[in-house]
Amino acid sequence: GNSVTQMEGPVTLSEEAFLTINCTYTATGYPSLFWYVQYPGEGLQLLLKATKADDKGSNKGFEATYRKETTSFHLEKGSVQVSDSAVYFCALNYGGATNKLIFGTGTLLAVQP
Amino acid sequence: DTAVSQTPKYLVTQMGNDKSIKCEQNLGHDTMYWYKQDSKKFLKIMFSYNNKELIINETVPNRFSPKSPDKAHLNLHINSLELGDSAVYFCASSHSGGPGEQYFGPGTRLTVT
Numbered sequence: 001g002n003s004v005t006q007m008e009g010p011v012t013l014s015e016e017a018f019l020t021i022n023c024t025y026t027a028t029g030y031p032s033l034f035w036y037v038q039y040p041g042e043g044l045q046l047l048l049k050a051t052k053a054d055d056k057g058s059n060k061g062f063e064a065t066y067r068k069e070t071t072s073f074h075l076e077k078g079s080v081q082v083s084d085s086a087v088y089f090c091a092l093n094y095g096g097a098t099n100k101l102i103f104g105t106g107t108l109l110a111v112q113p
Numbered sequence: 114d115t116a117v118s119q120t121p122k123y124l125v126t127q128m129g130n131d132k133s134i135k136c137e138q139n140l141g142h143d144t145m146y147w148y149k150q151d152s153k154k155f156l157k158i159m160f161s162y163n164n165k166e167l168i169i170n171e172t173v174p175n176r177f178s179p180k181s182p183d184k185a186h187l188n189l190h191i192n193s194l195e196l197g198d199s200a201v202y203f204c205a206s207s208h209s210g211g212p213g214e215q216y217f218g219p220g221t222r223l224t225v226t
């Protein structure tokens with residue numbers, strides 16, 4: 001079946017460090033891929049998306065590239081801030097009639113000043 | 114101008130009670146969803162409705178009954194609450210076409226004692 005695997009957290013970084021959160025997926029066909037962020041006590045916010053192979057999604061300094069050959073969608077940011085501390089979720093969706101997000105387990109990022 | 118709103122934000126109740134959570138979206142979307150987030154932050158879809166019609170029902174106990182009076186509202190009624198129902202419940206909405214990105218409400222934290 002379709003699934004998403006994320007690296008285990010927590011990920012603890014110092015401010016201005018480089019961030020990578022790994023995400024791989026198992027799916028038939030070509031789903032769209034997403035990163036959502038959940039700040040403490042809040043709902044999920046769409047961070048970025050990519051809808052086809054080699055697409056790069058980007059937002060707020062975060063980037064992820066849809067790699068079909070490695071079935072990956074790793075999240076990166078060049079210089080993290082304390083305000084980036086949150087739980088990050090990778091997800092896939094085929095859209096259409098069975099439009100449902102399949103989420104990874106989430107990765108907690110803690111950025112220290 | 115909240116996009117997806119839920120009420121209440123917190124709900125504390127005793128086992129055996131019946132409770133409802135309400136969701137409204139003002140994004141003009143035609144599809145709405147309920148997701149459950151457990152204590153380990155894992156997110157799983159429960160239901161989806163498209164234009165008031167049930168599309169997805171993911172093996173949820175029949176104590177849970179969603180109701181969609183119109184395409185801007187999706188409520189969740191839970192009968193005979195159990196301890197294991199304690200979780201955060203998120204409402205989301207989307208357009209039925211497109212890549213499948215969904216927009217989430219702030220969540221309702223349900224605690225069953």
